[in-house]
Amino acid sequence: MRSQPLGQESLTWRYFGDWRGMLQGPWAGSMQNMHPALGAAVTEHSTFESERWQRVMRSLYPIGGVVFDGDRAADTGARIRYYHKDISGLDAHGKPYHALDPDVFYWAHATFFVGTMLTADYFMGGITEAERExxxxxxxxxxxxxxxxxxxxxxxWPDFQRYWDHMCREVLEDTAAARSVLDMSALPRPPFLPWLPRRLWGLLLPGIEKSAVRMTVGLYDPAVRDLLGYNWTDRDERWLRRVGTLVNLAFRMVPARRRMHPRARAGVDIAAGRQPANSPLAETPDRNLPPLSRRDNPRHYVPGR
Structure with missing residues (x-):
């Protein structure tokens, strides 16, 4: 039986797909890459290092589509599954892995779910325990x-809390792939800011890296901070909460539809009747596509292929 998509009445539609979610991006990427199998897969198969911005920005479209594509959401999910069908190898312990192993695939999704709660809690005004459930x-x-x-x-929900705690304490590892997410020292200028002078970006980058890493450390569970060797104080927590409050206040001045990623905005517009139900899906712009030499690779999402 075909699974039913989420709709505009869901909390996920309220909290997922908002641009504020980008603030927990390094948290999500590093948490995924701390899984031994996912970390190995990224190291062996991903183009993340050579396409840091592009890889992330284009992935948001199909990932968001599983939430916002309505009756087409399951088809989007099947395409994501297809991108992973030939990703396999051995992890750092010599253990075979496959990206479509249910435990591996679910871990990535678990970070999407927890990341949604973190975004809502820190950057969207907070959520209640009932909303978490x-x-x-x-x-x-x-x-x-x-x-x-x-x-x-x-x-x-209690089962999930036990699962998450077990993963953070017993399964995750300090992998090179996770550390690469946290190393932003050579992060290139974002492709969506072509007007920003490269020299100015270079001057801004050290401060951006310091703040992004500090924010990411604050979002980690204590067990993950211990694993990676980070400290977190009450003063740090107050700093993160102040940042979150300022972000939330700033976004209140942004029109509601403009707070959303294009794929989310399109789903909301279709649900509200502003666009026909059969409107083309919102796809990533060309600036986010992989290099021409890689666009035939079935592991990459490339619209129209």
């Missing part, structure tokens, strides 16, 4: 749209 129920529905086995997915 509702988001948990919705994340199961969301995950079912990938067509993957539901075996690794916890049944209840």
């Amino acid at each position: 509702q988001l948990f129920v919705e994340h199961r529905q969301w995950y079912s749209l990938y067509g993957m086995s539901m075996r690794p997915v916890p049944e209840t």
